[in-house]
Amino acid sequence: MAMNFENYVKDANTWSNELCTYLGIDDVNKANRIFRAVLHAIRDRIQPGEAIHLAAQLPIIWKGIYFDGYNMHEPVRIRHEKEWLDFIRSKDTFAEIADFPTLEHAHYAFQDVMSFLKDHLSEGQYQQIEHALHSEIMVAA
Template identity: 75%
Template sequence: MSMNFENYQKEAKTWLHELCDYLGIEDEMKAARIFRAVLHAIRDRIPAGEAIHLAAQLPIVWKGIYFDGFTLREEPVRIRHEEEWLEFIRSKDAFADMADFPTLEHAHYAFQDVMKFLRSRISEGQYNQVAQALHSELMVPA
């Protein structure tokens, strides 16, 4: 198997450009931080098996970002209410949370947009499994 790093980078950039469209922003760094924060929140909220299945459908560069800082847990992080979920997403944005998610409303719309983007990029079955694992009260778009 050949390692074509240029293709990996190109695929990651393609995803990032499309994500910018979904988020309605031009700042690629901000879009990347938002995507990373939402992916990390999803990864930690769903069962480990589902997290691994989701990763399998990400481009290799995003897969590395997705697994950065991952700790395998027996049980996913427990979150029951939307406000708690949105704060959890904000907590995954390191030091830029106030720039990327100044309010919970910003976090809400970013989460919705990332989920819509993922729905366009991963299999329907995988999307449905992730959405179900996240819990309906967390406002996953249908």
């Protein structure tokens, strides 16, 4: 089996460019930071098995980003929207103020990323993630 790194880069760039459309921004780097922050928040909020199933549907470069810094542990217990949005903001290392200056920005970013995931993951996988997040958190989406 050949490793076609150009295709891996192409797949990751396709997702990044499409994500810009969902987020309504032109800055691919910002879109990538936002996506990483939301993915890391979801990853740390759901059960490890669910986190692995989600990763299986990501392009290979995004899998690496998704698992960067991951330690399998019990999910973080977050049940309230404000706490969830603060948690997302905390995952955007060094750019929190630029990418999520307010909780409202984090709220809309989470909505947009969830819409993106809904359109790019299998229906079953998306529903598992949706179910794994507390209902009050999903109000934000």
